[in-house]
Amino acid sequence: MQKSRSSGSEVVDATGSQKSVVLELASRFGTRVVVLGSGFGGVSFVKSFLSHASSSLLDSVELVWVTKRNYHLFSPLLYQVAGGLVDEHHVLDPLPHFGGNRVRVVEAEVEAVDFTGRAVYTDVGPIGYNYLVVALGSSSNDFGIPGVKENTLPLKTAQDGERIRNRILASFGQAAIIGADSPERVALLTFAVVGGGATGVELAGTIRDYTGLLAKRYGFRRQDVRVLIVESAGTLLPGIGGRLPEKCRQDLESAGIDVRLGARVVKVDVEGVHLSNGELIESRNVFWTAGVKPNPVIEGIPETVAPKKKGRLEVDSNLRLIGHSEVYVVGDCAWVNTGGDTTAAPQTAAAAVQEGEYAGSHLAHTLGGKKVSGSFIYHDQGIMLSLGRFSGLVELANGIILSGLIGWLVWRMVHLVSIATARNKLGVMFDWGLSLVRRRIITRTD
Template identity: 50%
Template sequence: MPWYRRKTMQAQYELDKKALGGLIPEKGNKTRILVLGSGFAGMSFIKSFLKNVKYDIAENLELFLITIKNYHLFTPLLYQVATGLVNEYHILDPVRIKTKKLDYRVIEAEIKEINIERKFVVTSLGNIAYDYLVIALGSVDNDFGIKGVKENAIPLKSAKDAIKIRSKIISSFERASLLDIGNPMRKSLLTFVVIGGGPTGVELVGAIRDYVKQLCNKYYSIDSSECRVILIEAANRLLLQAREKTAEKCRRILESRGVRVLLNAKVVAVEQDGVVLADGTKIESSNVFWTAGIKVNPVVENISDELVLKKKGRIIVDEYLRVQNYPYAFAIGDNAWVTSGSKLNPVPAMASAAVQQGEYLGKYLASILSNYTFKKPFVYKDFGLMLSLGRFKGIVEFPNGWVITGFLGWLIWRMVHLVKISTMRNKLGVMFDWAMALFKRRIVTRID
């Protein structure tokens, strides 16, 4: 872009920013509820609140959602976007909801700081005051300070990350197809490494195995035996949140599909050309994907520990999901450390827990605003763990320890996830993508 055009665009941007800053509504007499984040927790709170709040109360309320992106990302299908199974737009649900009940607005802005004492939030568009606050900003990747992770590994947290992974795999195939068999660069380009043997890593690696096989057989003249797909886990087993026998079954399924699973393998560095393990081994690879951990959102992390009690960065809440000492502020989803009402202690940082907390809080807040003393504390229902491990293979672990594997596990996974997608357009889109994939038709092009 020529310099003069760049300058005009920058000037326009500054003007827009100024104008938008002025558009943030001043706080008037209406009670303002501010929801931070349009993830599983934030959106299920909004839907539940809109459903439960009474009309006569609602007319004196304003409900503002502040989020950096005007969509809700359906993370459980991210790995399918990364492996060409599902179109990225099919996992993005809109956050704008039409309602006549109350003044509901979406403000697309970045939240920079929460001032919990003085009841306002600092955003990229200015400060926004509130009466009630719902903190639902989720998590971010954690590289545990390991050298080179940020620079040389691609995480899987956003839609952009998923597209980056897909593009990386495809561009590696393009380059490898130009090199002779036996060329060390070709070997590195055809080696795919996933770091982190939790649910995300396990699902991603299973899907990469299928994708790579399909790219070899259908689009590139490369024998699939040339491709190496490796899962690296620092612990002595996969899936620390599952029972040991489930984790073992998962390992066996992955290995039977051609994934090499390395346990007790601690990554000490990720370099441009591969992964270095603690024992000095180096795995040469041009494709390194990072799914080894999450940490709390920096905005939450930056709330002073002297004001708000936290554990592992998450805000400790009581049985009504209230932030201690601040009864008008609530934390839900990955931001909350919830110990009450569950055998699992704390309630896990999972979508299903975030949805349950959002739904509960919607009812709770609607009820206390009606001056009704709400007695029922939050109770978490554990629905177990569900994983898809590639074509026609899945695992479902129920809370009582029952485990279903194979085709039935895969089918249950698909049915449950399809039901959870919130719009009909996206449900149909995903069904279409899955139908195409049954006939081995995936997304094999890249844009970057």
Template identity: 30%
Template structure:
């Protein structure tokens, strides 16, 4: 090992940040140095993305700046594009400049996941993902911009297309994003005299026969009933065939135009995992032991969405790729990294899944916790209470709580800042008059 040994953490998400935070607290002075590499300089608390998109929470309050939290760690921003476990090095490419080769003594591989897309015509051009805070902000601005357009045009076809919103995928991300945004748009209609809530069309497309499988069949059916009672068109057992130029074609024979297509149909391991040369399972995840070591590599640890971790509470199965497991795996992983440094025995990861909670808009939710089924306002309260307790740092907890408190006294802001997506456009028109003439 080098002196002091370097612990290199690839990924600044749940596993990466929480592992680094625990190591920062428990390492002795000079015992090791910790380096975290991620494309972003912040960690995103993804369960709050639907509330950020709906305007219930300020988007900056759902992200945690890594440099502020991990003060004793080295933070490098860029992409890891290669791993050599024999030489104990990784290749990192900063956002600008030449690549760097980083050596390590112990590696924590936790790059997380990316959206799992399908080769559907038009999806790449028209679809909007929902995994990052940037996508949540963009989606909020986009939905409000469609209301602005519908209220301003005299073309019936353009208006109908603008007021049609399609979400593909009925897991937590899809259901919560749709429910929160539909709630926001319904509330915003009071400021658009020419738009009634019934003028909008919200469609949820799910390839399987159920939604929110994590909360159980009974709660899933209740959620479908709730969404349909709000006028949301829930299509089960239906797939998206194409979306070219915003023309949505479903495999049940229906076709219509929509200006909004949100893709939340699952995730897959980060592409770095496949390029790592480490052993993978049939789903492309790194094979891990119960101690969160990569199989056959005693100096490489892994956890989270990109890892196939045995579930010791259900022999023969693997842990689900969710935040609940990722946060708890990070604790075990950090302790095992320390044990490796100190020559102590590693301990296996074991955690029985506690259950799931989901928000369906203001004052509505669904949950199943330790077998107890909840729905309505109580489930919504449990959703907020649980995630407030889990969002990292006291600073963010207080800020989120303040956002919710202010929402009790003031209505949501419905300003569309669509220009954020192209912030230099106005200046370019001013600097190049010929652009204006050509328009």
């Protein structure tokens, strides 16, 4: 959207409509730090800044947190929302838990960032800044494949998780009133996950458990239900080396999941998923976890304004935007420069947390006139996957793999500890407890 400022208090968009400005362009406090996004990067920045800044520094800084929703989404449990295992409210932590009354939360959609004019444009007006933290994450990537947007469901937000669960339940409801020999019933009971990365394998694993439980409730045989993973690479978990991808494939296949490797999707339509070899997987339930692309706001920033690699904003070893030392970029939208074609940190929650922590302490030290910490160094903490009931895979940083029940228990303990609020920890424990006696959410909310 093209914008021009009409005065210090109003913004006019291309259609000529005016919106009131929520914050004056310059801060009354002297220094305004604006944080964009309340995901893993944004939350860990805020926590780190508040813990490293002295109270006199905090009195002279206005911390403004701009984000679409007033919560932090704990995405590692999102696939469990989709599989009816965890209530969606239990993966949403309220922002005041992290920032208290030191932070001003502005619920708004960021539309554009002007690094030169030091202003953020939002749907409730422009906000000026002295320091900016960009933590807007990434969005689902359809790779331009026809029909993906219209005929698949992504898994990125809490609402996506709820939508997938509703779709699964709706399909069972419809299949139950269709004749056993109808091809439509087969398509309704076929669940295809496109993308065999970490999110895809976890989603497929939980769908296998969930649909097994629903099959019993709706009077189907287990073999009436089909769950597939479709992956274009020759292996699951592309990009992850070692023995883990093969072990993951074996575990999923032994759970009854049809793993299709080297299967390239060329189109998705109302019939189902079309592969490059001409095969059609007929399905009314196609879930898209094939990858991510930069957030649209980042996509809208020209490379002449801010250098990018693979669409992500390039930052220096202190996580500051090249050419703009007052701007930090953390999480999925940051490309931590190593001088080569690789980034120093992957697009994971663990990396976003480490980057946010580093940037928060770096800025607090800079503003407090203290010696700043050295360069950002990413610490690999290994990989963890939950593949279904009592089935987990954990690869520790030293290469040791824990699988089956042990891997599953380690996964659950680590994730339970990572949930921010006591309310949600208890909520998730309650949900998990019920699932042990095969009780999941089976009511539609749409």
